[in-house]
Amino acid sequence: MRLRWPRPGVLSASAAAGGLAAALLTAACSEQIDLRGSSPSAVEAVGAVADTAAALTTRWLVPPDPGLDPPLAAPVSIEVDAGRRRLFVLELQPPELRVYDLLDGRLIAGLGREGDGPGEYRHPIDLAVSGGGLAAVLSVGGRVTYWGPDASLAGVVRSGGGLATDIVAARGDSFYVKADRFPPEDVAEFRVVTRDSVLDQPRYRDSGLAGTEEPGRALRNHSYAVAATASGDLLLAPPGQEYLILRIGPEGKLRQRIRRSEIPPLRRSKDEVEAIRERIRRGFAAAGRTVPTRLQVPLYRSHVARLAVAPDGTIWTLTQRGGGDVAVIDRFDEDGSFSGSYRVLLRVSELAVGRDAIYFLAHSTLDVPGIAVATRPRLRGTDGR
Numbered sequence: 001m002r003l004r005w006p007r008p009g010v011l012s013a014s015a016a017a018g019g020l021a022a023a024l025l026t027a028a029c030s031e032q033i034d035l036r037g038s039s040p041s042a043v044e045a046v047g048a049v050a051d052t053a054a055a056l057t058t059r060w061l062v063p064p065d066p067g068l069d070p071p072l073a074a075p076v077s078i079e080v081d082a083g084r085r086r087l088f089v090l091e092l093q094p095p096e097l098r099v100y101d102l103l104d105g106r107l108i109a110g111l112g113r114e115g116d117g118p119g120e121y122r123h124p125i126d127l128a129v130s131g132g133g134l135a136a137v138l139s140v141g142g143r144v145t146y147w148g149p150d151a152s153l154a155g156v157v158r159s160g161g162g163l164a165t166d167i168v169a170a171r172g173d174s175f176y177v178k179a180d181r182f183p184p185e186d187v188a189e190f191r192v193v194t195r196d197s198v199l200d201q202p203r204y205r206d207s208g209l210a211g212t213e214e215p216g217r218a219l220r221n222h223s224y225a226v227a228a229t230a231s232g233d234l235l236l237a238p239p240g241q242e243y244l245i246l247r248i249g250p251e252g253k254l255r256q257r258i259r260r261s262e263i264p265p266l267r268r269s270k271d272e273v274e275a276i277r278e279r280i281r282r283g284f285a286a287a288g289r290t291v292p293t294r295l296q297v298p299l300y301r302s303h304v305a306r307l308a309v310a311p312d313g314t315i316w317t318l319t320q321r322g323g324g325d326v327a328v329i330d331r332f333d334e335d336g337s338f339s340g341s342y343r344v345l346l347r348v349s350e351l352a353v354g355r356d357a358i359y360f361l362a363h364s365t366l367d368v369p370g371i372a373v374a375t376r377p378r379l380r381g382t383d384g385r
Contacts, residue, residue: 053328053329053340053341053342053343054340054341054342054343054377055342055343055344055345056329056342056343056344056358056374056375056377057374057375058344058345058346058360058372058373058374059372059373059374060105060370060371060372060373061087061100061102061104061105061359061370061371061372061373062087062089062100062105062370062371063105063370064362064363064364064366064368064369064370065368065370066368070107070110072089072091072368072369072370072371073091073092073093073369074091074092074093074369075089075090075091075092075361075369075371076090076091076092076124076125076126076350077089077090077125077126077127077350077361078090078127078350078351078352078359078361078371079127079128079129079135079352080102080129080352080353080354080359081102081129081133081149082102082311082354082355082356083133084133084149085101085102085103086099086100086101086102086108086129086133087099087100087101087102087105087359087371088100088127088129088135089127089361089371090124090126090127090137092124094113094114095112095113095114095121095124096110096111096112096113097110097111097112097127097135097137097147098110098111099111099151100371102354105371108151109151111135111147111151112137112145112147118145118153118156119145119153119156120145121137121139121143121145122139122140122141122143123139123140123141124137124138124139124140125138125139125140125164125165126138126164126165126166126167127167128167128168128169128175129169130169130172130173130174130175131169131172131173131230131311132149132172132173133148133149134146134147134148134149134154134173134195135147135148136167136169136175136193138159138164138166138167138177139164140163140164141158141164142158142159142160142161142162142164142177142179143156143157143158143159144156144157144158144159144167144175144177144193146195154195155195155196157193157194157195157196157197157198158198159177159179159191159193159198160177160179160189160191160198161179161181162179162180162181162182162188162189163179163180163181163182164177164178164179165178165179165180165188165223166178166226168226168227168228168234169228170192170228170229170230170232170250171230171231171232171250173194173195174192174193174194174232175192175193175194176190176191176192176193176203176226176228176234177190177191177193178190178226179191187205187206187207188205188206189202189204189205190202190203190204190205190206190234191203203234203250203252204234204248204252206236206238223239224236224237224238224239224302224304225237225302225304225305225306225307225317225318226307227307227308227309227315228309229309229313230309230311230313231250232249232250233247233248233249233250233255234246234247234248234249235247235248235307235309235315236248237302237303237304237307237317238302239298239302240300240302241265241266241300242259242261242265242303243259243260243261243263243303243304244257244258244259244303245257245258245259245304245307245315245317245332245336246258247336256336258315258332258336260303260330260338263303263321265300266300266301266302266303266320266321267299267300267301268297268298268299268300268301273297273299276297277295277297280295280297281295301320302320303317303319303320303321304317304318304319304320305317305318305319305320306318306349306350306351308351308352308353309353310353310354310355310376311353311354311355312334312355313334314331314332314333314334314339314353315331315332315333315334315336316329316330316331316332316351316353316358317329317330317332318348318350318351322343324347325345325346325347325365326343326344326345326346327343327344327346327347327348327360327362328341328342328343328344329341329342329343329344329351329358330342340377342377344360344362344372344374346360346362346363346372347362347363348360348361348362349361349362349363353376354376355376356375356376357373357374357375357376358373358374358375358376359371359372359373360372360373360374
């Protein structure tokens with residue numbers, strides 16, 4: 001399964017600037033969660049696991065066809081606006097926000113281009129769309145470019161310091177921007193931004209999440225799946241052996257731990273561990289640093305690769321329980337109760353969920369990207385089949 005963390009723009013921008021910390025996030029993975037001073041609710045999952053999950057039937061909405069004009073070359077993020085029948089795709093080659101018809105996959109508009117002026121992007125990294133149809137494109141440097149429902153430029157703000165990695169829609173036309181601040185601060189911050197303002201103080205700092213170590217100094221892992229609900233709750237899936245989603249309220253307090261404790265840890269194979277070590281070595285080399293003789297690599301993969309929240313408040317996860325050509329999707333009700341698992345016979349890297357359908361950024365057998373869609377299943381029982 002091809003994952004987006006750390007996003008390609010983060011790695012390339014970091015390496016170019018000599019930022020070893022971001023380059024090493026590929027392999028960082030915390031093993032423990034320690035959130036002190038909170039008394040959140042806990043939801044334990046019951047139901048099907050991967051081998052009994054129901055299969056979803058998909059079709060290509062934007063086909064993986066190099067002959068398209070323009071083709072999808074390096075898409076990194078997708079979002080849907082079901083009310084306005086719009087599919088948004090953030091493309092990197094060249095940098096552009098593409099808008100497609102949600103029903104027939106027809107290209108409607110290409111917004112923005114590479115550059116530093118209004119309506120232009122420098123190393124774009126993520127995309128989010130608010131309930132009011134406001135589209136926001138985040139660049140690595142923290143710049144957020146907004147496009148209105150009529151495809152007009154709606155504003156540009158800069159979200160603050162650090163290495164920006166994620167943007168998710170929150171309440172109204174506001175968004176959370178996640179930015180990683182490396183040592184000595186060594187924390188990820190979530191700030192609230194709108195089309196014309198940035199909250200001075202971060203809404204949440206992930207200082208309660210344990211991390212791993214870079215040889216020679218502490219380096220915590222800030223790379224994890226992020227989403228937000230319409231009420232402003234943050235959803236985080238911290239790395240580690242446990243299947244865990246944290247719900248953080250708009251006031252920055254932990255509200256809930258959502259677990260699937262019946263899912264066993266995902267242990268890495270020896271080949272996978274060695275491949276990660278090789279990527280770390282390349283990260284040191286790109287930063288002009290001497291490669292340590294010993295490299296600690298987490299032995300377990302995180303369960304949740306991506307998070308998405310549907311308009312009805314249900315929570316959907318793209319997990320890493322599938323194989324290279326099978327994606328396993330878990331569904332949770334709005335209150336965090338597990339309600340089903342589904343298989344998709346595609347190599348999926350992103351998902352977005354609408355009222356009646358699920359959309360996937362996936363790759364064909366020839367490794368060409370496209371956008372697939374499946375009808376949302378109707379629940380008949382606790383296993384979602």
